[in-house]
Amino acid sequence: MAEKKTKGKKKTATAEAVTESAAESQETGRTTGEGAAPTGEAKEDFQALQRRREDLALDVTRAFPDKYRISGEMEGCSDAAKIDLLERLVRTRTFDARMRRLFRQGRFEGTYYSQIGQEACDVVIAAQLEKTDFVGPSHRDLGASVGKGIPLTALAAQVYNRVDSPDGGRYTACHYWHPEYWVMQPSTSIMMNWIAATGAAFGFKMLKKKGVAVAFGGDGATAHGDFHEGCNFAGVHRLPIVYIIQNNLWAESLPLSLTTALTDLAHRADAYGFPGVTIDGNDVISVWNTTRKALQRARGGDGPTLIEMKTYRWFGHSDIDPADYRSEDEVEDWTERDPLPRYVAWLMENEVLDEERLEGIRQAIRQEVEQAVEFAEASARPEPEAFLSEVFVHEYPGFDVRAGR
Amino acid sequence: MAAITYIDAINRTLHEEMRRDDTTFLIGEDTGIYGGVFKATRGLLEAFGPERVIDSPISESLIAGMTVGAAMVGCRPLPEIQFADFISPAFDQIVQQLARYRWRTNGTYAMPVTIRCPWGGGVGGGVFHSQSNEAWFMNVPGLVMVAPSTVRDAAGLLRAAIRSDDPVLYWEHKKLYRSIKDDLPEGEEIVTEIGRAHVAREGGDVTAITFGYLLHETLKAAEALSGDGIEVEVIDLRTLLPLDTPTILESVSKTGKAVVIHEAPKVGGIGGEIAAILAEECFWELDAPVRRLTGFNTSFPAAKTMEDYYMPNAGEIAAALRATAET
Ligand SMILES: Cc1ncc(C[n+]2csc(CCOP(=O)(O)OP(=O)(O)O)c2C)c(N)n1
Ligand SMILES: [Mg+2]
Numbered sequence: 001m002a003e004k005k006t007k008g009k010k011k012t013a014t015a016e017a018v019t020e021s022a023a024e025s026q027e028t029g030r031t032t033g034e035g036a037a038p039t040g041e042a043k044e045d046f047q048a049l050q051r052r053r054e055d056l057a058l059d060v061t062r063a064f065p066d067k068y069r070i071s072g073e074m075e076g077c078s079d080a081a082k083i084d085l086l087e088r089l090v091r092t093r094t095f096d097a098r099m100r101r102l103f104r105q106g107r108f109e110g111t112y113y114s115q116i117g118q119e120a121c122d123v124v125i126a127a128q129l130e131k132t133d134f135v136g137p138s139h140r141d142l143g144a145s146v147g148k149g150i151p152l153t154a155l156a157a158q159v160y161n162r163v164d165s166p167d168g169g170r171y172t173a174c175h176y177w178h179p180e181y182w183v184m185q186p187s188t189s190i191m192m193n194w195i196a197a198t199g200a201a202f203g204f205k206m207l208k209k210k211g212v213a214v215a216f217g218g219d220g221a222t223a224h225g226d227f228h229e230g231c232n233f234a235g236v237h238r239l240p241i242v243y244i245i246q247n248n249l250w251a252e253s254l255p256l257s258l259t260t261a262l263t264d265l266a267h268r269a270d271a272y273g274f275p276g277v278t279i280d281g282n283d284v285i286s287v288w289n290t291t292r293k294a295l296q297r298a299r300g301g302d303g304p305t306l307i308e309m310k311t312y313r314w315f316g317h318s319d320i321d322p323a324d325y326r327s328e329d330e331v332e333d334w335t336e337r338d339p340l341p342r343y344v345a346w347l348m349e350n351e352v353l354d355e356e357r358l359e360g361i362r363q364a365i366r367q368e369v370e371q372a373v374e375f376a377e378a379s380a381r382p383e384p385e386a387f388l389s390e391v392f393v394h395e396y397p398g399f400d401v402r403a404g405r
Numbered sequence: 406m407a408a409i410t411y412i413d414a415i416n417r418t419l420h421e422e423m424r425r426d427d428t429t430f431l432i433g434e435d436t437g438i439y440g441g442v443f444k445a446t447r448g449l450l451e452a453f454g455p456e457r458v459i460d461s462p463i464s465e466s467l468i469a470g471m472t473v474g475a476a477m478v479g480c481r482p483l484p485e486i487q488f489a490d491f492i493s494p495a496f497d498q499i500v501q502q503l504a505r506y507r508w509r510t511n512g513t514y515a516m517p518v519t520i521r522c523p524w525g526g527g528v529g530g531g532v533f534h535s536q537s538n539e540a541w542f543m544n545v546p547g548l549v550m551v552a553p554s555t556v557r558d559a560a561g562l563l564r565a566a567i568r569s570d571d572p573v574l575y576w577e578h579k580k581l582y583r584s585i586k587d588d589l590p591e592g593e594e595i596v597t598e599i600g601r602a603h604v605a606r607e608g609g610d611v612t613a614i615t616f617g618y619l620l621h622e623t624l625k626a627a628e629a630l631s632g633d634g635i636e637v638e639v640i641d642l643r644t645l646l647p648l649d650t651p652t653i654l655e656s657v658s659k660t661g662k663a664v665v666i667h668e669a670p671k672v673g674g675i676g677g678e679i680a681a682i683l684a685e686e687c688f689w690e691l692d693a694p695v696r697r698l699t700g701f702n703t704s705f706p707a708a709k710t711m712e713d714y715y716m717p718n719a720g721e722i723a724a725a726l727r728a729t730a731e732t
Contacts, residue, residue, distance in 0.1 A: 134474065134477070134478065136474070166510070166511070166513070167509060167510055167511040167513075168511045170508070170509070170511055171509050171510075171511075177510075179510070179513045179514075184474070184477065185506075185509055185510055187501060187502050189497055189501045189502070192470060192473075192497070192498060192501065192502045195466065195467055195470035195471055195473075195474070195498060196470060196471070196473040196474035196477070196502065197474055198467070198471050198474065199470065199471030199472055199473055199474030199475040199476075199477075199482075200474030200475065200477060200478050201474070202471055202474070202475055202480075203474060203475035203476075203477070203478035203479060203480045204478055205456075206430055206456055206457065206475075206480060207428065207478065207479055207480065209478065209479070211478070213474070225466060225494075226466055226467070226470065226498075229462075229464040229466050229467035229470075230467060230471075232462055232464065232467075233461070233462060233464060233467050233471065236462065237459075387508075389511075389512065390507055390508050390510075390511055390512035391507070391508050391546050391547050392507070392547065392549070392571050393507065393515050393569075393570040393571050394569060394570065394571055394599070394600075395600075396549075396599065396600030396644070396647045396649075397600050397601060397649055397650070397651050397652075398600065398644075398647045398648045398649045398650035398651060398653075399600070399647035400650075
């Protein structure tokens with residue numbers, strides 16, 4: 001008991017320290033020397049680079065080349081909805097950057113899959129969904145969960161594998177899901193969610209329930225047979241589903257040119273008899289308008305749409321991957337195409353947003369993220385035996401979960 | 406009352422259960438318009454329409470995997486794999502997703518899915534239409550497997566599987582489809598409890614443990630041995646996963662001797678699991694080594710001469726049982 005108490009105290013103390021350091025880093029735009037001391041020179045460079053890039057990611061008002069300016073109108077999107085969308089984007093990014101740092105500090109086990117750079121692809125469509133619409137995310141879809149409104153506390157607990165994660169810590173970190181929000185639990189085995197979401201869309205149709213499904217996959221995942229089997233079936237049955245490919249040009253270390261001979265993955269839809277569209281996944285306006293139409297099609301009984309969103313993951317496949325197979329120039333270019341500053345600039349130009357309001361939003365979200373971190377760190381680690389349940393619904397005379405021990 | 410075949414029992418039960426529960430749907434290859442390559446699903450399309458009876462493209466991964474999402478939104482899916490041999494493309498979806506989903510989500514979702522798999526040899530099908538590949542799934546937590554050996558259990562286990570909230574692989578033996586008949590009163594809702602083996606014949610000298618078509622060969626063997634004063638207790642496993650350990654142990658504790666008989670190759674087969682259970686749980690009751698009489702450690706051959714040689718038959722089974730009984 002005494003030991004437990006000490007542990008709890010220690011945890012809180014560290015959580016505070018972490019909070020302070022983060023707040024400081026965000027205010028000054030610099031980081032203090034967090035985490036374990038780097039050993040080699042290379043490691044120091046790597047850590048410094050990561051931090052610099054995270055700081056960049058958090059600076060959503062920074063300048064970018066004119067050619068990346070976005071324009072047009074977001075159809076059927078009120079000013080309030082535009083701001084709401086911004087909040088969800090900033091919430092996703094802030095949470096993501098925070099988790100990256102916590103991972104490097106060794107605050108949780110396993111690894112971390114960052115979505116930084118790709119948020120618009122997830123958040124914009126998820127924010128348009130009804131709570132009971134079905135989302136089939138993959139391993140890099142934090143934004144789908146944040147976009148659909150899952151509280152950050154639950155997501156942080158998932159990252160930490162704590163008892164307050166929706167699966168009580170037994171599944172896999174970063175594989176965000178929540179039953180109340182109808183975001184299914186992603187399967188680490190690539191493209192299972194694609195098929196499951198297709199099945200959910202079928203279920204909606206068969207049961208005559210209103211509802212659409214949205215499935216997310218990467219460029220690499222389009223080479224998997226399940227991509228084909230899912231799309232093909234959805235095409236035949238005109239299922240209420242939107243398929244999103246986040247083409248971030250890389251599948252772990254595999255360049256797009258070794259995944260496919262295509263340049264635009266939306267062409268794959270031609271094979272399934274439904275529309276495929278390629279868009280700039282880092283242009284919130286374009287993503288909004290395209291996904292809105294696709295959702296209308298799905299809801300209206302017109303069947304599936306495949307949307308390829310060109311985007312980029314800023315960091316490694318997971319945070320143990322230095323991603324040194326990519327050129328610095330490529331990464332630099334894509335950091336300039338960051339969806340957040342582009343959207344923020346457009347909102348400001350159109351007088352939907354001003355500096356003050358943005359600062360308010362950022363402050364509130366920073367606080368929300370810190371509270372989520374505190375929540376996760378204070379959430380208990382699961383009992384060692386807590387995974388020995390829920391294998392079956394029913395009891396069977398010969399089944400003994402402990403038979404091997 | 407007319408006797409019906411094993412495949413009639415399956416067809417009738419599908420009709421009854423789909424009528425009873427309109428969240429059920431059937432999906433498989435040639436299951437609708439054609440009524441199934443074996444006609445197990447005949448009449449269902451006419452009865453329930455194309456919304457609930459789906460002629461799937463040749464996409465086994467989809468057939469198995471789509472049930473997960475469908476079940477989550479409230480369906481009770483009834484996928485069919487045309488031949489058990491073609492379940493391998495669906496393996497990932499069954500093993501990684503369907504079977505584990507309840508555990509993975511800490512009990513949030515049930516997966517009330519029944520996958521029907523026509524299996525087994527003796528039908529002149531060659532390697533891709535004859536396999537007994539149930540052992541591929543023995544190591545999968547969260548999966549239930551049943552294999553009816555009688556007409557009554559074909560109906561009873563199917564109904565139990567469909568109504569179960571756990572994912573069930575239902576192994577229907579192709580050689581039994583039209584070779585056995587039984588009187589099943591129409592309208593009787595036969596339910597065979599999942600998880601329980603059946604003592605198909607009582608005897609005190611040796612226990613034979615088997616399932617599927619080979620139950621019938623084993624019963625023949627047992628009759629023959631009875632004439633020589635050897636009384637065989639025959640266990641029809643009915644449920645392959647999780648195995649009914651209590652029933653197996655009870656019988657073998659009584660007879661002290663056991664022979665496991667199955668069509669699949671010996672290595673890694675169900676017989677090995679049963680032998681291990683016996684060695685662990687009733688070693689001191691055993692009066693002889695556990696014997697396994699199985700298929701060969703090869704693939705399944707096509708030519709009739711080879712196929713007949715591959716399949717264990719009543720004569721071989723009798724010889725194995727006698728050898729063990731006389732040990
Ligand atoms: C079936 C399967 N094969 C391999 C892996 C290992 N793996 C995980 S993610 C990944 C790359 C995925 O690339 P992409 O689909 O482009 O998504 P991204 O990571 O770029 O978001 C690989 C190979 C896996 N999880 N599942
Ligand atoms: Mg990729």
